Amino acid sequence: MxxxxxxxxxxxxxxxxxxxxxNFTKPIDLSYNLDEDTPGWFPDxxxxxxxxxxxxxxxxxxxxxxxNTFEAPEHIGTHLDAPYHxxxxxxxxxxxxxxTLFHVEGIHVxxxxxxxxxxxxxxxxxxxRRWTETYGKIESKSVLLINFGWANRYWNRSAYMGYNENSRxxxxxxIPAARWIVENPNIVGVGVDTPSVDVGHSNTFDVHRxxxxxxxxxxxxxxxxxxxxxxxxxxxxxxxMKLTHGTGAPTRIIASPYCIxxxxxxxxxxxxxxxxxxxxxxxxxxx
Numbered sequence: 001m002x003x004x005x006x007x008x009x010x011x012x013x014x015x016x017x018x019x020x021x022x023n024f025t026k027p028i029d030l031s032y033n034l035d036e037d038t039p040g041w042f043p044d045x046x047x048x049x050x051x052x053x054x055x056x057x058x059x060x061x062x063x064x065x066x067x068n069t070f071e072a073p074e075h076i077g078t079h080l081d082a083p084y085h086x087x088x089x090x091x092x093x094x095x096x097x098x099x100t101l102f103h104v105e106g107i108h109v110x111x112x113x114x115x116x117x118x119x120x121x122x123x124x125x126x127x128x129r130r131w132t133e134t135y136g137k138i139e140s141k142s143v144l145l146i147n148f149g150w151a152n153r154y155w156n157r158s159a160y161m162g163y164n165e166n167s168r169x170x171x172x173x174x175i176p177a178a179r180w181i182v183e184n185p186n187i188v189g190v191g192v193d194t195p196s197v198d199v200g201h202s203n204t205f206d207v208h209r210x211x212x213x214x215x216x217x218x219x220x221x222x223x224x225x226x227x228x229x230x231x232x233x234x235x236x237x238x239x240x241m242k243l244t245h246g247t248g249a250p251t252r253i254i255a256s257p258y259c260i261x262x263x264x265x266x267x268x269x270x271x272x273x274x275x276x277x278x279x280x281x282x283x284x285x286x287x
Contacts, residue, residue, distance in 0.1 A: 023228055030145075030191075030223050030236075030253040031078035032154060038077045039157035041195065047072040074248040080240040081197075081218035085247040086208040090215055093246030100188035100217070101238040105142040106255055107131075107187075108229045112149030119162040119169035121148065122199060125176040135231045143189035143219070143236050144181065146173065151193040151225035162200050172199030178207045182214035189238065191219030191253070222253060229255060 032038065040046045051069035056062040075081065083090025109131050115121045123146055132138065148171040153160040162169030171194055173181075178197075181187050190197060190211055197218050198207045211218060219238065234257050240249035 024230060024234060024257050027254050027256040028227050028229070030227065030255055031251060032221060032223050034072070034077040034250055037155065039154065039160055039195075040073065040076050045073050045076065047076060072250070074243065074246055074250075075220070077250050078219070078221045078223060078253060079248050080238065080251040081208070081212065081220065081248045082246055083212040083215045083217060085212055085218075086205060087212040087215070090212050091217075093240050093243045093249045096217055096240075100141060101240075103235045103237065104188060105138075105140050105232065106229065106234045106236045107138060107142050107144045108147060108231050108234075109144060110147040110229075110231070112147055115148050115150075115171055117149070119171060119200060121171040122174045123148075123171070123177050124174045125180045128177055128180055131231070138184055138186050140186060141188050142186055143191060143238065144187055145191045145219075145222060145224065145229070146193070147224045147229075148193055151223055154221065154223070154225070161195060168195070168200035170194045170196075170200035172202065173197050173207045175206050175210065178210040182210060182216060187216065189217045189219060191222040193222050193224040194220070196220055219251065219253060227255075233258065 034047055036047060036049070038047050047070060049068045049070045053068070054066040056064055058065045075085075080093065080096075082093045082096065084092045109123070109127065111121075111123060111127055114127075150160070150170060160170070173190070173192070181190060194200075196202070196205075196208075197211065197220065198205050208218070217238075234255050237254045237256075238251060239253070240246070240251040243249050
């Protein structure tokens with residue numbers, strides 16, 4: 001009976017991964033375009049093109065030439081927070097190991113249906129425990145993507161930041177949840193579809209401090225709207241600008257199913273077929 005329960009659990013997980021193969025077949029860009037409309041943490045904290053060259057200016061035939069000079073804070077748009085951002089001894093952007101950025105497993109924790117647009121919602125430890133009970137342990141280098149359903153507000157700065165008279169208001173991660181995350185050394189990064197991993201009204205940034213204190217990098221303003229991502233069974237490529245002294249950097253994040261550029265999904269699918277075969281035998285035996 002115990003084996004039957006374990007087998008059924010494995011089948012559920014395997015079916016989740018197989019669903020990935022049918023519904024998620026192409027790479028997905030989880031980053032926003034960076035331009036003059038990108039919302040910044042402060043109203044004057046923005047991207048700007050300070051010099052624009054565009055025209056037919058190359059001799060002898062006046063060939064086309066274009067070049068922009070821009071300025072922007074490190075922490076704008078879809079970006080990475082390096083551990084050094086809140087950890088004096090933490091890694092800067094250029095020091096983050098490549099193996100924690102390239103082809104890491106994506107873990108999608110979707111709490112959209114619980115948030116219901118409530119800016120005071122907090123992701124707690126029990127949400128993460130429930131995820132692992134449903135989808136299995138996190139046993140490979142992984143990045144958690146927390147989906148609060150907040151990304152559809154991104155281009156409306158007031159709604160996204162949740163301004164009121166005294167503070168910002170948007171969902172975030174609780175201190176117990178942050179401590180749960182750092183207990184698992186396989187979790188190398190945490191991403192959110194909000195401006196910060198901390199709740200909007202925080203002025204102590206405890207979650208930043210806990211996560212970066214364990215050299216976990218953070219991804220903020222992740223574009224999780226209008227995308228299909230399964231709970232797991234996909235990989236991420238995280239591409240921050242390689243700033244030598246960077247406390248953070250604008251970042252491109254690409255999600256893709258394991259079958260793109262690798263045989264990981266095929267191997268899992270074979271296992272899934274085997275497990276379901278065993279389950280069918282057990283089911284017949286029970287009858």
